[in-house]
Amino acid sequence: MARTQSRCGAPTLKGTRCRRLAMKDASRCDRHRGDWSTYTVARRKAQEKAARRR
């Protein structure tokens, strides 16, 4: 049985990888899972900005 808990590994705004441990039922930590994490919101804003540019 693997006892190693997977890391989050989500790319942060600084360009580094998240070092937090992932949550038990998710592949991301509590900061990066979900739709309203700082990382997800930042990405969504960037996408909306790009989409608005016509």
Ligand SMILES: [Zn+2]
């Ligand atoms: Zn994370």
